[in-house]
Amino acid sequence: MSELKLHDMGDIVLETRDLTKHYGGVHALEGANFILRKGEHVAIMGDNGAGKSTFVRQITAVEQRTRGEVIFDGHAVNFAGPLEAREAGIETVFQNLALADDLDVPSNLFLGREKVLFNLGPFSILDRKAMREATMRGLEKTGVKIPNILNTIRNMSGGQRQCVAIARTAAFHSKLTIMDEPTAALGVQETAQVENIIRTLKKQGEPLILISHNMRQVFDLMDRIVVFRRGRICANLNVAETNPEDVVAYITGAKTGAEYADVA
């Protein structure tokens, strides 16, 4: 149903061709062809072990792929590690938050890429004011409420921490945000807060890949659903043209997308 639309919408931000990852004899990911366009919010769904996280790990170069191509921002890329991917503009919000508890919000946002006044190698002087102001702008973009950004992360709620992690993407004008189950550990209110950020990113036209098990969330927020099953993409659905029952059928293998029938 969506095959025709693959090439008639805006510019492509990310494309993978035949992306494959084998762990020894285990074919965790097999021939994934995936396209993400500018401003598009795509959900990745699938059972545990279906290859969702493996797929993301190949894109962010946490692991090196066995085969295939990744085209990001118009170029075929071959990142040596997650840092290079980040530098190129792919920002990932991990399930287990990559935050330093004892540092305040600006320090966490700028961890590993601090703004400096003078460059003196490791002893470069920090530009604390610039980082503080950039943090304010970044948080404003996401609409996050944090009582005092100079508090350490330790004293913040799970939702606030997740928001700080997400705010990193906004603060650095990333070209692509990937979120790996960002609300899995959050309460109702905090989940709503994170979902609001995702809506804000949508309004601002920032592309996003969301791994989620939450059907309501995906149908509320996303444009498209890509379903993984046994290491392969088995469906590519427009949210407007499908329903949760259908998606569950794809996830469990009761149904397979017409264009993927040959591989499943």
Next chain:
Amino acid sequence: MAHTTHGIGGLTYDPAKKARPPELNVFIALILIVVAFEAIGRLFLNDSFLFNTRDNVDAIFNWARLNIIILQVSIIGIIAVGVTQVIITGGIDLSSGSVVGATAMIAMSFAQTAVVNGNPNPKAIFGDWAMDLPVIVPVMVGLGCGLAAGLVNGVLIAYTRIPPFIATLGMMVFARGLSRWWSNGNPISFPTEGYAAIGKGMMPVFIFVLLAILFHLILNYTVYGKHTYAIGSNEDAARMSGIKVDRHKLLVYSIAGCLAAVAAIVLSSKNLTAQAGMGIMYELDAIAMAVIGGISLKGGRGSILGTVLGALIFGVIISGFTFVKLDAYYQEMVKGMIIVGAVVLDQWRQRRSTERT
């Protein structure tokens, strides 16, 4: 920027709201301990801990006692400045005391003077070529020794992934052996005038304060400081954020080694001699100062200011025990209890802060 509000819903930056600095508690503890000794003195000994009770009216305070307190914590305080940084990264350095001993021996052997009271130096280690060298030579040799010890610690910990406890324990034993082997157990004495000037009078205090201020600024205002805290707080996050964690640890341990070397130079210069066994157990005193100063042994928290205050508390307690005429044996026992007590206090504080959220 007294109070600015931005964006949607109370997104604020308000310096006034910043949590009370933990150093304030340490400072209050310091004052309470001083007051306690003063009270004990007034009530039971008919003497004052802090104030001058002699007949000369020039001085209000008992400067002799205060000078001794500051002087005796200064040299270990220099080590503690390095140890503080190591502990903030979540590591530990057990080798610093023994590195002080070995470095003092080696540096001193290049600082000897050829002629003592008209006779050749009876403690000479090398031939004439090593006599009466300019003071820069022993200082550089000493710093080199400390740097080497720190580099070895750092490589072992960062690159071969040996736990810091084991790596620095090995260095501790090695350095003790080195300091005995260097001169077959003989003391090395009679330094040149230039070398003797380094630790003369209140110089150790001056050097300690200078280094403490320097590293306080470095930890608070540079990328090095930010990364030091980040690594101790969450090493995985630091790595994921692109901090070169291994290289940074190497740097931190090297700096700690150099600071131990500075302590060694000051100590040997002040004592005008170096001998095997010097500096042994200083590492525990240095760790104790940092712990009393509010550092977390889990890493991520603590400050040079805290360690300086911890050093002062440490000095006040030792001096106070002498003041109330407590045996040296008791002093060590109480020292042990203080270290454990400070760690227990830290863990209790951490539990309470996590329960609050």
